[in-house]
Amino acid sequence: MPQTSRPLRRMLATAGTVIVVIAGGVGGAHLASASAAGCTVDYAVSSSWQGGFGANVIVTNLGDPLTTWSLAWSFSAGQQVTQSWNTALTQSGAQVTARNVSYNGSVATNGTVSFGFNGSWTGSNPSPASFTLNGVACTGGVSGSPTPAPPSSPPSSPPSSPPSSPPAAALPCDIYAAGGTACVAAHSTVRALLASYHGDLYQVRRASDNATRNIGVLVPGGSANAAAQDTFCAGTSCVITVLYDQSGHGNNLAYQGPGGAGGQATAAAATRESLTVGNAKAYSLYINPGNSYWRNGSSTGVPTGSAPEGMYMVTSGTHVNSGCCFDYGNSETTRRADGAGAMDAIYFGTSCWFGGCSGSGPWVQADLEYGLYPGGSSAWNPNQRAFTSRYVTAMLKNNGSSRFAIKGSNAQAGTLVTLYDGSLPRGYSPMKKQGAIILGSGGDCCATNTNQSAGTFYEGAMVSGYPSDATDNAIQASIIAAGYR
Numbered sequence: 001m002p003q004t005s006r007p008l009r010r011m012l013a014t015a016g017t018v019i020v021v022i023a024g025g026v027g028g029a030h031l032a033s034a035s036a037a038g039c040t041v042d043y044a045v046s047s048s049w050q051g052g053f054g055a056n057v058i059v060t061n062l063g064d065p066l067t068t069w070s071l072a073w074s075f076s077a078g079q080q081v082t083q084s085w086n087t088a089l090t091q092s093g094a095q096v097t098a099r100n101v102s103y104n105g106s107v108a109t110n111g112t113v114s115f116g117f118n119g120s121w122t123g124s125n126p127s128p129a130s131f132t133l134n135g136v137a138c139t140g141g142v143s144g145s146p147t148p149a150p151p152s153s154p155p156s157s158p159p160s161s162p163p164s165s166p167p168a169a170a171l172p173c174d175i176y177a178a179g180g181t182a183c184v185a186a187h188s189t190v191r192a193l194l195a196s197y198h199g200d201l202y203q204v205r206r207a208s209d210n211a212t213r214n215i216g217v218l219v220p221g222g223s224a225n226a227a228a229q230d231t232f233c234a235g236t237s238c239v240i241t242v243l244y245d246q247s248g249h250g251n252n253l254a255y256q257g258p259g260g261a262g263g264q265a266t267a268a269a270a271t272r273e274s275l276t277v278g279n280a281k282a283y284s285l286y287i288n289p290g291n292s293y294w295r296n297g298s299s300t301g302v303p304t305g306s307a308p309e310g311m312y313m314v315t316s317g318t319h320v321n322s323g324c325c326f327d328y329g330n331s332e333t334t335r336r337a338d339g340a341g342a343m344d345a346i347y348f349g350t351s352c353w354f355g356g357c358s359g360s361g362p363w364v365q366a367d368l369e370y371g372l373y374p375g376g377s378s379a380w381n382p383n384q385r386a387f388t389s390r391y392v393t394a395m396l397k398n399n400g401s402s403r404f405a406i407k408g409s410n411a412q413a414g415t416l417v418t419l420y421d422g423s424l425p426r427g428y429s430p431m432k433k434q435g436a437i438i439l440g441s442g443g444d445c446c447a448t449n450t451n452q453s454a455g456t457f458y459e460g461a462m463v464s465g466y467p468s469d470a471t472d473n474a475i476q477a478s479i480i481a482a483g484y485r
């Protein structure tokens with residue numbers, strides 16, 4: 001469960017000092033003229049999970065205006081930075097140096113600059129004891145207490161009174177963290193899923209020369225930079241080869257074929273469908289039979305065994321089929337059908353394994369392996385309903401031992417519909433999840449075969465823990481606020 005530290009605050013106040021300034025992003029140094037220097041640094045752990053954490057850093061410049069900056073500190077417990085945004089960040093041993101990037105080097109007097117990062121920890125996660133800005137020590141006192149160490153093991157159930165949900169406009173992984181269920185995987189081709197995220201969303205490969213290009217966001221927490229893809233793919237065709245994980249766990253999804261995750265599937269076309277999200281052009285991951293993506297996340301945060309987890313995706317009710325199986329979620333590391341409970345994934349499509357279905361779909365169901373479940377048994381659930389809108393929210397959560405819930409809604413407007421909330425099917429308690437991540441196919445694909453399903457993926461995330469209903473509702477509000485059209 002996330003832990004938020006009180007800010008660690010350090011101040012420096014020196015006048016007429018000659019300082020060495022590290023040029024942002026290139027590591028060169030030059031001698032600055034004598035100037036007044038001073039700052040405060042607020043360092044706060046924003047979320048924490050077993051073996052990992054996220055942190056936000058805010059620097060306030062109290063001295064003369066800066067044109068470049070370099071903030072340095074040391075970790076005392078072996079922490080390692082795994083991902084950063086709004087900074088060019090490097091680490092050598094315990095020493096960490098965060099430098100400005102092209103757009104945030106200038107900081108006026110009394111102005112602020114902020115950046116964030118994700119990291120790993122073992123044993124404990126104390127906050128840094130001191131900072132230096134442009135080579136000058138921050139020598140002021142500490143306000144607040146150091147970051148408490150994360151628990152030795154992840155929570156097995158959600159807190160009895162989760163923190164209040166953030167505003168509706170917050171992004172999904174920020175919402176999940178505030179609710180006590182941090183993202184362990186977050187993927188999208190259309191937007192950032194954390195307000196601070198400024199990394200890559202996906203990679204495209206063009207046919208003309210097999211060159212690749214990573215596609216990021218326009219601004220931190222913003223929409224995809226589709227113009228970069230358009231420029232790179234002009235005059236040729238492109239496919240999407242990788243979806244990058246925004247959670248900091250490194251759970252990137254590669255296509256299941258040669259040059260990707262291995263297997264017999266292929267990468268999806270990169271320009272099959274364009275849309276608008278956040279008033280900006282974006283492209284979907286448009287899965288046709290033969291396309292699929294996969295990652296073994298069993299050692300990088302994805303829940304295994306009977307550990308609780310939740311997930312959602314935004315998909316489409318207008319591009320579906322009955323092929324097995326358009327899934328997003330937890331799957332087998334073996335890429336074989338390994339038995340009841342080996343999977344815990346959202347299914348969306350028109351397949352109805354057990355008969356008695358109402359209407360023609362498509363439906364949100366749970367792929368738990370050896371069955372697509374519309375509810376807690378093989379009997380058709382009368383509360384199920386079809387979702388045929390262009391953009392659909394599909395949601396699944398499973399406490400791993402006794403209970404799961406399925407929800408769905410129009411992703412442009414409306415509240416979530418609870419399709420089922422109750423006991424796991426017979427033979428699925430406890431769950432036996434393996435911790436791989438599947439997107440676009442079933443769990444027994446595609447090491448030696450190819451995917452048969454069709455569907456569209458815009459965004460989705462997986463979390464450790466069982467999200468509250470309030471968190472689910474806030475996720476839906478965030479999706480609506482994104483402005484899919």
